Amino acid sequence: MKRAILAGLLLATYAGYAKGPQPGDTLSRKTVTVYTTAASTQLRMSATDKLSFTSAKQPFETDACIFVDPAKTFQTMTGIGGALTDASAEVFAKLPKDKQAELLKAYFDPVNGIGYTLARTNIHSCDFSSDSYTYIEEGDSTLKTFNVKHDMTYRVPFIKAAIAAAGGKLTLFASPWSPPAFMKDNGSMLHGGKLLPRYYQAWANYYVKFIKAYESLGIPVWGLSVQNEPMAKQIWESCNFTAEEERDFIRYYLGPTLQRAGMSTKKLIAWDHNRDLIYHRASTILEDPAAAKFVWGIGYHWYETWTGSTMEFDNVRKVKEAFPDKNLIFTEGCVEAFKLDKVNDWALGERYGTSLLNDFNSGTVAWTDWNILLDEKGGPNHVGNFCFAPVHADTKTGDLIYTNAYYYMGHFSKFIRPGAKRIVASSNRSDLQTTAFVNKDGKTVVVVLNTSDKEFAYKLWIKGNSTDVKSLPHSIETLVIN
DSSP: OHHHHHHHHHHHHHHHHHHOOOTTTTGGGOEEEEEEEETTSSOSSEEEEEEEOEEOOOOOTTSOEEEEEEEEEEEEOOEEEEEOOHHHHHHHHHSOHHHHHHHHHHHHOTTTSOOOOEEEEEESOOTTSSSOOOSSOTTOTTOTTOOOGGGGTTHHHHHHHHHHHTTSOOEEEEEESOOOGGGBTTSSSBSOOOBOGGGHHHHHHHHHHHHHHHHHTTOOOOEEESOSSTTOOOSSBOOOOOHHHHHHHIIIIIHHHHHHTTOTTSEEEEEEEESTTHHHHHHHHHTSHHHHTTOOEEEEESGGGGGTOOOOHHHHHHHHHHOTTSEEEEEEOOOBSOOGGGTTOHHHHHHHHHHHHHHHHTTOOEEEEEESOEETTSOOOTTOOOBOOSEEEETTTTEEEEOHHHHHHHHHHTTSOTTOEEEEEEESSTTEEEEEEEOTTSOEEEEEEEOSSOOEEEEEEETTEEEEEEEOTTEEEEEEEO
């Protein structure tokens, strides 16, 4: 009898070792720190609770729950950040030194700010520049006159300051809005038009010249997009490419030119326009192996709403399902039609939160806001296309205005770091949206978005363990499990 009991104990012990530690085994020793931003309160990324897990059985349908499964992993995060445009650089230069330091810390410090790790900039001018300009003399197809002297006044010092504030490393990609006027069929950098075929190679060479010029100044360029908004005919700098034209430009010109220049590791981003046509563009380019081999990923914006549509997240998901070996990057988004008396509107941040959360759940690995700083008019912008930014400066007083979009961005960028892997997060209430990641340091981060007028008491449930959390109306929470 004693031998049988001993054998049973040994067998049970062996089975436990063979089974290994289970996901819920250590949760009872972990804490959940809750950070909250909420409407009609003073809470702004504020630490509002510290919770513990307890053993939990099967939840009831009457229990609001967020279910997290760290065992199921998806894409790896590249980074989150914003655009360092001419406009942002010019406004930054007008700030007092102490406010400049404040802004850099607010955006790029991972401890005392929201820890941006990703940035975008424009290749010569865009609408958020004070004027239209290029890096060459008009008509110089050989690019002998190429120089970035224009950027040395504001943009280059601004980008360098941002890199320093981010700890010496900032993942930067660049996008062109239009080739020089003489390279286009409409003879203008504005109002759409097309790149003339005889200048395809010269324009491909231009990207290489830009990268070399910036890197010679100590600004590493991680990647580039082919063309900003290639299906938009705008009153500002714009250039149109059909899907087939962009595919062929990549295949025969830009891809090989980057390769010959020793820049095959630069991340080439196609499309760089809205979610509405993203699948058509992605499939046209990526189903051509000769073009697809040069493409790191597909970039997209959120302005499909101008047609009356809601944000079409499912189109992004379809691209990831069809082309799982390619990356998705949100390259631009802002709230348009700036009005100073609307800077405190809660809808600003909720649009960011909704997009970030759903884009990540659709497979996106990187998310880039548009201008990180604009003035009290929503500019400068040389065609009057004034927009909102997460932070505005009153250039008359030198004060900074932080909209709630800044805090909604921070609920992701501060806590979900490069290298983090997305994991399953599932809500059983449509009013509670969620996503979750595990960082490289082992911390699990769960974001819960509530855009409703209701307060919810819900359970954060992980592998047989749960803790009780409260979600305020019109709020966003980041729950850090450590």
